[in-house]
Amino acid sequence: MAFEGLAERLQGTLKKIRGKGKVSEQDVKEMMREVRLALLEADVNFKVVKKFVADVKERAVGQEVMDSLTPGQQVIKVVNEELTKLMGGEQSKIATANKPPTVVMMVGLQGAGKTTTTGKLAHHLRKKHNRKPLMVAADIYRPAAIKQLETLGKQLDMPVFSLGDQVSPVEIAKQAIEKAKEEHHDYVLIDTAGRLHVDENLMSELDEIKEVTKPDEILLVIDAMTGQDAVNVAENFNERLGITGVVMTKLDGDTRGGAAISVKAVTGMPIKFAGMGEKTDALEPFHPERMASRILGMGDVLSLIEKAQTNVDEAKAKELERKMRNNDLTFDDFLDQLAQVKEMGPLDELLQMMPGAGKMKGLKNIQVDDKQIVHIEAIVKSMTKAEREEPALLNASRRRRIAKGSGRSIQEVNRLIKQFDEMKKMMKQMTGMTKGKKKGGFKM
Ligand code: GDP
Secondary structure (H helix, E strand, C coil): CCCHHHHHHHHHHHHHHHCCCCCCHHHHHHHHHHHHHHHHHCCCCHHHHHHHHHHHHHHHCCHHHHCCCCHHHHHHHHHHHHHHHHCCCCCCCCCCCCCCCEEEEEEECCCCCHHHHHHHHHHHHHHHHCCCEEEEECCCCCCCHHHHHHHHHHHHCCCEECECECCCHHHHHHHHHHHHHHCCCCEEEEECCCCCCCCHHHHHHHHHHHHHHCCCEEEEEEEHHHCHHHHHHHHHHHHHCCCCEEEEECHHHCCCCHHHHHHHHHHCCCEEEEECCCCCCCEEECCHHHHHHHHHCCCCHHHHHHHHHHHCCHHHHHHHHHHHHHCCCCHHHHHHHHHHHHHCCCHHHHHHHCCCHHHCCHHHHCCCCHHHHHHHHHHHHCCCHHHHHCHHHCCHHHHHHHHHHHCCCHHHHHHHHHHHHHHHHHHHHHHHHHCCCCCCCCCC
8 A cells, every 4th residue: 555654653652643632743753853854865956855844843732733723633633734735735727729629748767657557548538528539659769668658548548649659759759739739639648758767868769759749748767666766766857848737656565655745845746646556547637625535534634623613713712711610601612612512513423534434333313413502502592681691590480481581491491501500510610620730731
């Protein structure tokens, strides 16, 4: 599995900080020391690691984390965001020319998976985007390359343009584009020659093809298993030829992942696709944010944190904390809380976002009823302002009036008031326990 080693180490490190209600600079420092080692061990470029660690540290000891109610989780969110940014941020899609056909040059060293990827990409474009690509066999030096592409074409039932190995690649490319126009292909995928190493002959031939075909996209195919060598190759190709994106192959076999994490930061060029196997359908568009979540083993917790962040007003939450300490919680605060939870969406859905929720036995039997919230709201709203602020006023006749006004039974009203009292008592005990401890030691 891709990133296996890194994922395990990072997840182990982050687990220690996740639940913390307070995160000190020392905590962040220790965590980042482990993160740094994990990244270096995964063969991430050391300059990239250095910058990453500095960026995360700066944010992790900054206001956004320290002022939040869940600093441990916020730190992890920062790591995730920076990791996503490192890999390119937004997903980078394959180009589409204004006027078809879109010309894509596939370049790379021998054995990286260029020919295989050309077939995979053709398949992807047809299957996912309803396109009609033409593959072009322009690698006339590797004896089996033309045959290999033709075989792939047959297998996929897609056309391959070839003029054998006695015509120059530039000529092949030129004629292929003419043919694509005639036959209304909207993509032309040119499988160019590779070499064992980056050399001048190869580069000048690729340059010539580039001059003649004016490609919309030059995709460099690199092998993830070769780690930092792949990153160096990318740097060379980009400097000499100029590329527009990277296809990272053999990510399925790469347990370290260093190349995938470094290449964008080093070259500035995004990974557009990842090869995840030898089969023709084993090509995935590369999503930095999903990859980062996968590495950090976060499931959908991120969306959950995001939802909470957009819906929970931090200032209000702080005020609530203060009230709980002083034991002045009112029914109005209670309503506020309910409204915020409701904003986040159906409770069932929220529960599903929790990692491992499916595995928790008891959880399956819990029926989360959103109607319950509506009923509670109705009851609280039937109270007068004075009653909400001073629940002790709620004698039997007031309770009867509230039941009538809210359309709920008197038992239900009693139950809610009892629950509220118990909640207050419990909070008093909790704040009592933490009194005398450092400020901010109270956990919600
Ligand atoms: P080229 O010389 O760059 O054209 O390389 P090929 O397309 O011939 O691929 C070289 C080898 O890598 C072949 O055995 C492919 O099956 C294999 N390969 C290519 N992409 C992937 C991938 O994403 N995952 C795995 N596991 N193997 C791949």
